[in-house]
Amino acid sequence: MTMRFVDEFRDAELGRTLAREIRDTVDPGRHVKIMEVCGGHTHSIYKYGVDDLLPANVELVHGPGCPVCVIPMGRVDDAIAMAHEPGVIFTCFGDMMRVPGSRGSLLEAKAAGADVRMVYSPLDALRIAKQEPEREVVFFAIGFETTAPSTALTLKRARAEGVPNFSVFCNHVTIVPPLRALLDSPDLRLDGFVGPGHVSTVVGARPLEFIAADYGKPVVVSGFEPVDILQSVLMILTQLRDGRCEVENQYKRVVPYEGNLRALEVMAEVFALRPHFEWRGLGFISQSGLRLSDDYAPLDAERRFAVPGVRIADPKACQCGEVLKGVIKPWECKVFGTACTPERPIGTCMVSSEGACAAYYNYGRFAREREVV
């Protein structure tokens, strides 16, 4: 079945034309590093081989925008502890089931007898709670501002419908604080950003203006099809050539500059900012995570169940942190494709299909030669 607004953005001839324009626009004497913030972009880039169309001096660096990849091990341990509570049905998205904690994953907890179920949306989790009123149903909420509205609406629905056996283990995060942390990081030099398209449908493009205003880097909010990404890269290179730095919106067919005000209102009602939240590989970042607001505290799984709440250091061999910051490429990690594979992941970047390592691995991009320094 064809889908309008999708197929035309996978047009190969248009892609080749854009690639030619990119070669004509970039300064041949300059190595340009562009970070794609969102895991969805990373997935698309490797699925369609977008980077193969770029000249050697235009490098795409993968950012921290995969919600699965940034979950620290301690939170997975907390999730597993809840899943083992008597009477609990623990629900989560498919990818989260395979993320390793310090003593296994939710999938392994399921094998050991915990009732862990994969759902497609928080609404599915609420439906289970209504179907099984004698059980406690917990939803493992993860994601940026793209999935947070979905969790918020489900919580509002749960309260309105009076579903007492439903609660949420909230791990939602926000995109701007980690971007600021990356821009402040001394070991990273970036020339521009492919901005997160779907996060921007919610928050709008305005919250990204600080990247241009405070750090002097161009930002182009981009769609996810290969033609979208190539066009966004071209727009960034054009800004650099013309000596401009501003926020542009390539994804106007979906993203209004002001975002979705109704979504922001619902999120403001249901969530409150945590003082700080731990990100895998990036450490604690101030005001980067969401908890349930005091109004919704009775639906907060962290208040309903006792969890270990212990911080667990990332495995020593794993270099997800450097991959998430774009300091190294996935294939430069010591365990990439050997000890760490999508079947037996050590790090989160190898778990989610949006993770940079899994994207490289799944699309046959693990045979590249390592750069010799």
Add this chain to the structure above:
Amino acid sequence: MSCGDGHCITCSDEGTPMRVVAVDARRDLALCEDGDGARSSVEIALVLPVAAADVLLVHAGTALARIEAAA
């Protein structure tokens, strides 16, 4: 678990364009269909009003935007 053609919503944070098949206005829900023909219930409270045949951008079971043609 594989994600076919970028349209699988088991990937927890993937946006999926979906076409509205039927609207349940009373509950702010719509039955929607993705590009592969898979159907699911979608929250539409954030993008109202919604009509059959609209194409919505859906994340984790919630429509975040109506997809419109580029100007």
